[in-house]
């Protein structure tokens with residue numbers, strides 16, 4: 001019998017060989033959520049770009065059309081496409097083509113516009129990339145930005161200290177620009193707390209949780225992958241957003257205090273928690 005929750009998802013992001021981010025995080029997390037996961041690597045880097053020096057970078061943009069053409073000729077399609085860190089502006093165009101031609105009708109596209117944090121673009125990107133990311137993000141079914149990325153997508157002032165009206169206005173701006181479902185991460189209104197603000201077809205909700213002081217690199221990818229996994233295993237947007245937050249907190253708690261592990265999140269020991277929550 002066909003299991004309606006056994007879905008085939010395509011995730012498009014880079015392989016950072018070392019660094020616990022992008023595909024090395026998405027693939028195990030999506031598999032743990034019970035999904036058949038296909039990958040399209042956007043680039044291969046020796047490490048991620050946030051803190052390592054002298055990393056290698058092999059852009060795979062030119063391989064994408066042939067890969068997509070092969071899938072088309074084999075009649076392969078996907079129930080969902082989830083994108084993360086992409087390698088170039090041109091790649092964003094190819095990704096839009098893949099979503100429109102290889103995702104089945106009624107499928108869900110989820111875009112994590114992974115390009116910035118703490119008010120700054122990641123080193124590999126420029127304003128042209130941001131412009132292209134806007135067109136991908138505003139055509140997706142769901143976006144999962146952090147506050148920095150949301151401000152760049154909405155051309156909205158980035159503030160380190162903010163209140164709820166500021167966050168609501170940011171979400172409204174994104175909705176006006178075409179984002180109908182938004183899961184905004186890293187939103188905290190109280191000392192020691194952070195959370196996720198969700199805007200779904202104009203309806204705002206918020207899930208608050210503990211903030212662990214020394215946050216680590218790669219939490220955005222762990223969060224987005226767990227969110228996508230929960231969503232495709234049949235949960236609604238808010239429940240997926242809160243489940244992913246609970247899982248990410250466990251992973252950060254596991255990692256915090258180990259200064260030698262600054263580059264990523266120890267997410268693997270908590271996969272059993274994620275599996276159990278997705279099955280509930």
Ligand code: PXL
Nearest residue numbers: 016021022048049050085221
């Ligand atoms: O976690 C986002 C990410 C993914 N991939 C690469 C990165 C980063 C963040 O810095 O550098 C290559």
